Amino acid sequence: MKKIGVLALQGGVIEHINHVKALGCEAVEVRKVDELDDLDGLILPGGESTTIGKLLRKTGIFDKLKDKISSGFPVWGTCAGMILLAKSIENDGAIHLQTMDITVMRNAYGTQINSFIEEKIIGEVSSEPIPLVFIRAPYITKVEDNVQVLCKVANNVVAARQNNMLVTSFHPELTDNLDMHKYFIGMCS
Numbered sequence: 001m002k003k004i005g006v007l008a009l010q011g012g013v014i015e016h017i018n019h020v021k022a023l024g025c026e027a028v029e030v031r032k033v034d035e036l037d038d039l040d041g042l043i044l045p046g047g048e049s050t051t052i053g054k055l056l057r058k059t060g061i062f063d064k065l066k067d068k069i070s071s072g073f074p075v076w077g078t079c080a081g082m083i084l085l086a087k088s089i090e091n092d093g094a095i096h097l098q099t100m101d102i103t104v105m106r107n108a109y110g111t112q113i114n115s116f117i118e119e120k121i122i123g124e125v126s127s128e129p130i131p132l133v134f135i136r137a138p139y140i141t142k143v144e145d146n147v148q149v150l151c152k153v154a155n156n157v158v159a160a161r162q163n164n165m166l167v168t169s170f171h172p173e174l175t176d177n178l179d180m181h182k183y184f185i186g187m188c189s
């Protein structure tokens with residue numbers, strides 16, 4: 001059985017845990033550095049990227065996780081998680097993991113009140129439309145050639161993959177749809 005971690009320092013953890021379990025995998029909350037061992041992949045959830053970034057360093061998870069990702073460990077960043085993985089952030093000077101060759105814009109759609117839902121077919125993931133929930137979401141403003149764009153909304157990139165790294169601006173864990181989780185678990189072996 002695959003063992004998938006969800007970084008549980010801050011943000012929306014339990015919904016990811018439930019989706020992973022619904023797909024027949026073991027799901028574990030990760031709060032300490034040694035809990036990174038023996039995982040087949042890790043989800044970095046939505047929340048507040050500045051706070052999660054600080055806690056990553058405080059717990060000592062930062063360095064080990066960065067090394068693991070660089071050696072091919074599968075990770076999926078949703079929303080704040082996407083910001084943590086991005087090489088650069090247009091409107092924030094914070095330095096996070098910087099493992100993925102994308103530039104992001106934080107809060108690109110405005111404040112909480114501008115949250116919205118959209119349906120899209122993401123061809124790599126499913127032939128059926130997937131509901132996409134955006135909450136104070138970032139989007140990707142630049143990708144390097146080695147990054148595969150998976151989905152755009154209104155011409156902005158909202159899902160992308162670079163080898164072992166997957167990012168989505170939206171929150172599939174807040175819907176009943178399991179397709180994105182199934183796709184990520186397929187990346188974990």
Ligand SMILES: NC(=O)CC[C@H](N)C(=O)O
Binds near residue numbers: 050079136137
């Ligand atoms: N839902 C989310 O994860 C929002 C991300 C948040 N706006 C940030 O910049 O960290």
